[in-house]
Amino acid sequence: MTNATMSAPFGEGDFRVGRVLSQSTTVFQRNFLALFLIGAIAYLPIQAGLVWLATLRQGGATSIGAIPPAQLGLFAFLFVLVTIVFSMLSQAVILHVAFQNMRNRPASMVEAFKVGLRRFFPLLLLAIVVGLVAILVMLGLGVVAGVTVAISGGTTASTIATVLASIGVVILGLTALAILYAMWFVAVAACVVDRRWPFSALGRSAQLTKGYRWRIFGLILLLFIVSMIVSIVIELLLTPLGNMIVSFAGSLAWSAIWGAFYAIVVAVSYHDLCVAKEGMDIEQIASVFD
Numbered sequence: 001m002t003n004a005t006m007s008a009p010f011g012e013g014d015f016r017v018g019r020v021l022s023q024s025t026t027v028f029q030r031n032f033l034a035l036f037l038i039g040a041i042a043y044l045p046i047q048a049g050l051v052w053l054a055t056l057r058q059g060g061a062t063s064i065g066a067i068p069p070a071q072l073g074l075f076a077f078l079f080v081l082v083t084i085v086f087s088m089l090s091q092a093v094i095l096h097v098a099f100q101n102m103r104n105r106p107a108s109m110v111e112a113f114k115v116g117l118r119r120f121f122p123l124l125l126l127a128i129v130v131g132l133v134a135i136l137v138m139l140g141l142g143v144v145a146g147v148t149v150a151i152s153g154g155t156t157a158s159t160i161a162t163v164l165a166s167i168g169v170v171i172l173g174l175t176a177l178a179i180l181y182a183m184w185f186v187a188v189a190a191c192v193v194d195r196r197w198p199f200s201a202l203g204r205s206a207q208l209t210k211g212y213r214w215r216i217f218g219l220i221l222l223l224f225i226v227s228m229i230v231s232i233v234i235e236l237l238l239t240p241l242g243n244m245i246v247s248f249a250g251s252l253a254w255s256a257i258w259g260a261f262y263a264i265v266v267a268v269s270y271h272d273l274c275v276a277k278e279g280m281d282i283e284q285i286a287s288v289f290d
Contacts, residue, residue, distance in 0.1 A: 015212045015269075015276045017219045023272075024264045027101045034109060035094060035264070039256030042090030045082050047252045084131075088123040088188075091263045092116035095192045098267035119192045126191050126198040130184065137176050141169045181220060182213040188263075189270035208273040216269070223265065227258055 028035060093109075093116040100107040187205040190196050196204055209216055234254055238247045 015215060015272050017215055017222070020219065020265060020268050020272060023102075023268045024261065027098050027264050027268065028261050030101055031097055031107065034107070035097065035260035036253075036256050038090050038093055038097075038109075039258075039260040040252060042086040043252055043255040043259060045086060047248060047255060084124065084127045085120075087259070088127055089116045089120055090259065091188050091266070092119050092123055092192050094260055094263035095189055095267045098264045099193065099271070102268070102271060115192070119195070122191050122195075122197050122201075123188065126187060126201055129198045129202070130180075130187070133180065134177060137180070138169075138173050141173050141176075178217060178220075179213070182217045183209055185209055185216050185220065186266055186270040186273060189266050193270065208270070208277055212273065212276075219265070219269070223262065230254060230258075 093112045096112040096115040097107040097109075100112075184202050184205045186208055187201045190204040190208075191198070191201040194201070194204060231254065234250050235247075238250045241247070
């Protein structure tokens with residue numbers, strides 16, 4: 001893939017899911033080892049925490065009950081914090097590697113980590129803002145469902161209202177989150193590449209994805225389905241072995257591969273959206289890294 005191929009301008013409406021996946025695969029193959037190591041480092045503490053929780057579940061309620069609630073709460077907080085920190089940092093690093101590759105330039109891991117560290121705080125705030133919005137959406141729908149149940153009256157009607165309200169909350173919640181996810185799909189790239197702060201990055205992503213959100217939703221859905229299928233296959237293959245180390249290694253390897261590939265998809269999507277909507281080329285987009 002030449003630089004001209006990557007950045008040749010094309011008209012409105014030419015953001016294509018197949019092209020994004022093809023380019024992402026090419027970039028991933030070119031930098032597999034480096035990207036795999038970045039992903040493995042990012043997901044190592046996350047997978048270790050999940051293994052610890054799985055060990056507690058195998059021990060039953062007695063094992064979990066033996067841990068003071070304060071310690072469990074602290075662990076949950078630290079687990080979420082570490083997940084966000086490592087995920088955001090790895091995405092920034094991988095975005096830099098992906099854009100340098102699309103420019104046909106060597107990607108220095110040292111420089112990539114410097115980029116990640118420089119944009120870490122804005123990315124952390126971005127993750128917090130998006131998480132809070134998702135929580136508020138679900139809480140708002142929960143309040144609506146609760147009010148519906150409260151005003152229904154009557155035992156039978158109340159039961160029916162509860163079921164319908166629960167179904168409605170799930171459907172509306174998933175729909176709202178899907179719309180926001182598609183709208184903000186390239187917010188991380190906008191934060192890193194355009195050096196924007198959270199709300200500006202979200203606005204930039206909303207502007208770029210406008211008119212393409214159904215395609216982006218299809219891309220997200222396809223990635224989710226593939227991820228679920230592969231995860232299930234890995235679990236079915238490794239669980240019968242009864243070896244926690246093998247299961248841990250398998251889960252970590254897949255998380256590293258998938259996390260890196262997903263970050264590349266975001267980078268390529270951002271590139272293609274900028275070209276399609278604004279006629280920019282790869283050098284204009286990635287000049288911030290020079």
